Amino acid sequence: MKPSLDAYVMLSAALFAIGFLGVLVRRNTLVIYMCLELMLVAATLALVAFSRFNGTEDGDVFVFFILTVAAAEVAVGLAIIVALFRARRTVEVDRLDSMRH
Amino acid sequence: MDQIAFISLSVFSLACALGVVLSKNTVNGAMCLLLCLAGIAGLFVQLHAYFLAFILVWVYAGAVVALFLFIIMLLDMQGGQPWRFRLVQALAGFMSAALLLAGLGLLAVRGRLGAGPPAGHAAVGSSLKLYAYQLFTTYLLPVQVMGFLLLIAMLGVIVISRRMGEAEDPR
Numbered sequence: 698m699k700p701s702l703d704a705y706v707m708l709s710a711a712l713f714a715i716g717f718l719g720v721l722v723r724r725n726t727l728v729i730y731m732c733l734e735l736m737l738v739a740a741t742l743a744l745v746a747f748s749r750f751n752g753t754e755d756g757d758v759f760v761f762f763i764l765t766v767a768a769a770e771v772a773v774g775l776a777i778i779v780a781l782f783r784a785r786r787t788v789e790v791d792r793l794d795s796m797r798h
Numbered sequence: 799m800d801q802i803a804f805i806s807l808s809v810f811s812l813a814c815a816l817g818v819v820l821s822k823n824t825v826n827g828a829m830c831l832l833l834c835l836a837g838i839a840g841l842f843v844q845l846h847a848y849f850l851a852f853i854l855v856w857v858y859a860g861a862v863v864a865l866f867l868f869i870i871m872l873l874d875m876q877g878g879q880p881w882r883f884r885l886v887q888a889l890a891g892f893m894s895a896a897l898l899l900a901g902l903g904l905l906a907v908r909g910r911l912g913a914g915p916p917a918g919h920a921a922v923g924s925s926l927k928l929y930a931y932q933l934f935t936t937y938l939l940p941v942q943v944m945g946f947l948l949l950i951a952m953l954g955v956i957v958i959s960r961r962m963g964e965a966e967d968p969r
Contacts (some may be wrong), residue, residue, distance in 0.1 A: 710902035719819035721891035769951035
């Protein structure tokens with residue numbers, strides 16, 4: 698018996714929710730960034746499942762593009778985090794509060 | 799057989815995703831992310847997206863997680879700050895994540911997604927050919943835009959790291 702589309706979508710939603718939880722509860726910018734990546738991959742899992750169950754290739758091609766953009770995004774984001782660390786000597790979000798007021 | 803593989807792979811990736819969120823050590827978190835991506839690549843294989851599974855392992859596990867580990871080592875956060883657990887914030891986080899999960903799950907159940915069996919798919923060997931065909935016909939413009947985007951991202955990273963380095967020099 699093959700797993701249904703429901704199961705894939707639920708798994709993708711669960712992974713997305715776990716990533717969301719990490720973004721909300723963690724304080725370290727790098728861990729928050731890793732959780733964002735997790736959310737992105739959860740969304741691609743849903744796309745691939747929909748593409749497979751509808752018999753089209755378009756979702757797969759979208760995932761291909763998403764992976765490309767994610768690679769560029771990670772490079773830029775990590776460069777920004779390193780620049781932030783150089784300027785402020787911390788990556789804890791609690792202490793990065795200069796835009797608070 | 800498929801069901802067993804699906805269940806074990808999904809439990810594995812969910813556990814590793816929880817490991818990313820809950821691990822105190824950032825390096826362990828990155829390793830959990832790597833394992834979670836491997837599990838998701840296995841799910842891609844089960845969905846007959848072999849090329850995407852390969853790309854996921856190659857780009858994410860090979861490049862992105864390595865970059866994360868490199869930055870973690872560079873900023874020397876290994877075993878550093880244990881995560882401070884604030885009750886109200888953690889409670890709110892858990893509640894909103896549960897709400898999100900419930901909403902998405904309700905959407906999936908109400909939409910009756912699992913009504914039909916998987917549609918017929920192209921043969922395994924022709925998958926890569928199909929990708930190439932799609933990329934060079936229907937999606938030719940996005941491919942060009944993506945190449946331009948990668949170039950801009952590379953230039954942006956160079957500018958960000960250089961400017962910050964020069965700003966520190968006079969000090």
